[in-house]
Amino acid sequence: MSDRKDMELIAELVPPASRVLDLGCGNGELLAHLRDARQCTGYGIEIADANVLACVQRGVNVIQLNLEEGLAMFGDHSFDVVLQLDTMQHLRHTERMLRETARVGRVGIVSFPNFAHWPNRLHVLAGRMPVTKVLPYQWYDTPNIRVGTYADFEVLARKDGLRILNAFGIERGEIVRRWPNLRASVAVFKFDRG
């Protein structure tokens, strides 16, 4: 997560002393925070060399893997919480990864840029793809190969039989519960298999 406040809001969704798997853990900042502030244990999965090194430097457990190859290494229900923060939009096999998240974790937490945030809608109304703080890339060089909305995720979760335990938007470090699909740049969902 890029924003510290967003990270803390999401960390509060993780029960203390949980065993956590963080898919696309970046530099390990969240795992270190969960370890230090919430007595959690666990592992991060990361593909980028620089992030793997940053995790080792922080003393955070990190496994260098390509998430597109799936989570075959991890058993069913082997984690209390599986996090997929700011990662889903980079994956080609989004739905498979969501199912894997629900298989490996008792609880899954995802966050991703909400494409339906109102400034994005204005961009599209004006005939252009949005370029914003949360979606800062041009259409031709974006690593975000899956752009979805808060409302889209609700549909996908229903399709895959996931039960949403908690859901909100985040905008400028604040939780948005009223009209999050319109008012929040980041979507957050906590779910289990129902």
Place this chain on the structure above:
Amino acid sequence: MGSVGHVTPLAMRFEQPLALRSGAQLADYTLVYETYGKLDADGGNAVLVCHALNASHHVAGTYAGQPKSEGWWDNLVGPGKPLDTDRFFVIGVNNLGSCFGSTGPTHTNPATGHAWGADFPVVTVEDWVDAQARLIDALGIRRLAAVLGGSLGGMQALDWALRYPDRLRCCIAVATAPNLSAQNIAFNEVARRAIVTDPDFHGGHFYRHGTLPRRGLRVARMIGHITYLSDDAMEAKFGRLLQGAELGYTTQDIEFQIEGYLRHQGDKFSEYFDANTYLLITRALDYFDPAREHGGDLTRAFAAARARFQLISFTTDWRFSPARSREIVKALLDNRLDVSYAEIEAPHGHDAFLLDDARYHAVLRACFDNLAGTAP
């Protein structure tokens, strides 16, 4: 970053018999070792470095009067280097059965008064680790900060975590595997047959005949060397470059530079390495399989471990591929052990673990920095 400078090998004799995995025992034996850096008062900064097939206790530094005698992991071990001898006390130990000083087939069998030769008992990774543990006892070290090794050395590091779970804080296993594949064993067997069928081998008692099975050792080294390099590295270094200016249309002389290179490696090796040691060490590789006594279940094998683990593999290593390291990672995850795993994109194949690759060494440096910064 500097060198540890001139070093001198030390020897320690053990009178207490060592029971070997095979059922045989060594009545007494000597281990040759080197140390670098200074042991803390509480003994908590000791790191054991385990060697692979053709290396020794000489991990770092040089021998006085021999400027080209750098230790085999000198790029990693020294003042300011990733394994920093200003902070850690580093131990390199030569394994039993070797030909570099510790008790092995070139030494005298007390029962016969002749060189052990082929009668030297078969030794395993477990036997080596037991012998190393006695050395660590004798040095007054209760708990190692880390055991580090690559390839066959990595197997020893893993075995430390299984046999002596409370005696190491961290296990660092590089370019290694939980056991050898059929293909790995096959390469070893070709090498062994080359040695054993050399007429100068004399059933392993060539010392008495004043000969060396050089031809067998050469072929063994050539085949081994091919497996240490990646296809790409070999292509980049040699391609189809010719030895001479034109093709000679000869079946027996060297035409391509790769042939000359392999022959040179084979020639060098056959002059300094003992044939019986080669057989023993390749067998130790074949036998290593901690899952075997747990019904083939590696997860159960690692249930005993307590250390934290750092595993590293190299993308072009086809001898001990990343998939083999991932098997180990999975077993550690299943046991909820602390583990980090880095898969280094390096072109050099298995040999990469000995080379100075910035990303690889940065991970090791971070790992040792953490060990230095935490209480034993």
